[in-house]
Amino acid sequence: MTVVLGAELILGWPALRQAFTQLRAPHWGWVGVALIAEIVSMGTYARMQRALLRGAGTKVSVRRHVAMAYAAHSLSVTLPGGPVFSTSFNFRQMRRYGVSSAEASWCIALSGVLSTGALILVGSVGGLLARNTGSWRSLAGYAAGAVAVTAAVRLLAGHPLWLERPVRALLGGVNRVRRRPPEHGADRLFGFVTQLRAIRIHRGHFAVAVLLACANWLFDALCLWVCCVAVGADRITPVHLLIAYCAGMAAASVPVVPGGLGVVDGALVLGLVAGGLTSASAVAAVVLYRVISFGFIIGAGWLVWLLLRRRARDSAEAPSRDGHEAPSTGAGA
Numbered sequence: 001m002t003v004v005l006g007a008e009l010i011l012g013w014p015a016l017r018q019a020f021t022q023l024r025a026p027h028w029g030w031v032g033v034a035l036i037a038e039i040v041s042m043g044t045y046a047r048m049q050r051a052l053l054r055g056a057g058t059k060v061s062v063r064r065h066v067a068m069a070y071a072a073h074s075l076s077v078t079l080p081g082g083p084v085f086s087t088s089f090n091f092r093q094m095r096r097y098g099v100s101s102a103e104a105s106w107c108i109a110l111s112g113v114l115s116t117g118a119l120i121l122v123g124s125v126g127g128l129l130a131r132n133t134g135s136w137r138s139l140a141g142y143a144a145g146a147v148a149v150t151a152a153v154r155l156l157a158g159h160p161l162w163l164e165r166p167v168r169a170l171l172g173g174v175n176r177v178r179r180r181p182p183e184h185g186a187d188r189l190f191g192f193v194t195q196l197r198a199i200r201i202h203r204g205h206f207a208v209a210v211l212l213a214c215a216n217w218l219f220d221a222l223c224l225w226v227c228c229v230a231v232g233a234d235r236i237t238p239v240h241l242l243i244a245y246c247a248g249m250a251a252a253s254v255p256v257v258p259g260g261l262g263v264v265d266g267a268l269v270l271g272l273v274a275g276g277l278t279s280a281s282a283v284a285a286v287v288l289y290r291v292i293s294f295g296f297i298i299g300a301g302w303l304v305w306l307l308l309r310r311r312a313r314d315s316a317e318a319p320s321r322d323g324h325e326a327p328s329t330g331a332g333a
Contacts, residue, residue, distance in 0.1 A: 021053050023231060023284050030230035031288070034223045036293050041219035045069050048114065048212035052107045053099065055205025060097045067304050074301025077294075089305075096312065111209075118213035122221070123246035129239045203246040220293065221245040228272070233281030236272060244271025265290060 005084035046062065053060055068090055076086035076143035087108055175181060181197035225241050228234055236244075265286050271280035 007311055014019060014314075023287060024232045026288065027148060027232075028230075030226050031292075032289070034226040035292055035296065037219050037223040037226055038147050038297060041216050041223065042069055042297060043071070044212045044215040044219060045073075045115070048209045048216065049111050051120075051209040051212060052110055052114075053094075053103065055209070056103050056106065057101055058099050060094070060099065070302075071298070071305035071308055072299040074305060076299045078298060078302075093308065108273050110316070111213075114116040114209060115216065116211070119246065119249055122217050122242065123216060123250075126239055126242035126246060127183055129242075179327070208236045217245075217249070220249075222291045223292060224268070224285070227292070228281070228285040231281060231288060232283040233272075233277050233285050236275040236277050240275030241272070244268060244275055247271045 003331050034056065043066060046065040049069070050060060050062060050065045069183055071093075072086040072090050075089055076082040089109050091101075091104050094107065099107070104163060224245055225236075225238065230240070242261070245268070246262050250273060251267035252264045268286045268289070269282045272285060273279055277285070
């Protein structure tokens with residue numbers, strides 16, 4: 001990460017110097033609007049997961065979903081192998097809130113598919129509006145693939161017994177490696193499958209989840225556009241900004257460094273310059289956007305994670321404290 005940032009600093013120093021000049025006096029009202037747009041973006045992702053769980057018949061408060069979204073996002077983008085930690089954290093929190101193992105796993109998997117598909121859909125619309133036929137055809141193909149994957153996940157959720165034979169074969173192979181009986185763990189595994197079979201999401205809730213997944217990316221893109229306005233770089237069209245944004249988010253999917261530092265920034269700057277901004281204006285806008293979307297949101301997410309961890313520890317220690325107090329009361333009596 002140090003090498004990447006150092007190379008960027010040397011190669012882009014003239015543009016950085018001009019960008020810092022623009023950043024010294026941004027339009028603070030627009031900075032506030034950008035911050036609100038990013039907060040709304042995080043809220044829409046949390047509500048997407050809530051819509052999926054509600055469609056499956058389980059209700060968890062919006063406040064808890066928002067807290068999970070902030071904490072999981074921070075884990076995902078700042079830790080090596082962050083998505084693994086993020087998924088594990090989401091699963092544990094949902095179980096703590098009374099969600100079954102099957103519903104939690106299903107919600108996490110489907111929300112990831114919907115989020116990826118929504119980004120592809122947003123990029124496809126940008127390509128169509130830009131009248132870039134080749135780009136549109138490629139993105140349309142990816143969008144069709146995302147729809148197919150989403151449909152497959154829903155179909156398997158409704159007919160999990162289709163997986164019984166391949167899962168038994170896989171389980172038998174794993175047990176042979178572990179030197180266990182072929183059916184070891186089968187009862188627990190297929191008990192999970194039985195729970196999964198009972199999940200039925202209402203189409204209305206699913207449609208709301210799809211819309212919220214799209215809104216999550218659009219409000220994040222809005223934050224980037226408002227950051228451009230805040231530093232006086234408002235000559236880029238919404239379509240070109242949307243294409244630049246999707247390019248940056250696509251670069252974020254390559255886990256080279258935590259948070260995509262350097263990779264995402266470079267993709268965004270190049271996209272904005274291609275859209276008509278000067279290098280200095282593009283750098284200034286991206287720096288401001290990353291301060292909000294990376295610095296502020298990640299910082300808030302880690303604070304939420306610490307709070308949730310403390311609450312989980314306190315709730316785990318409470319039964320232990322009660323257990324120690326009960327014998328002393330009996331002795332005193």
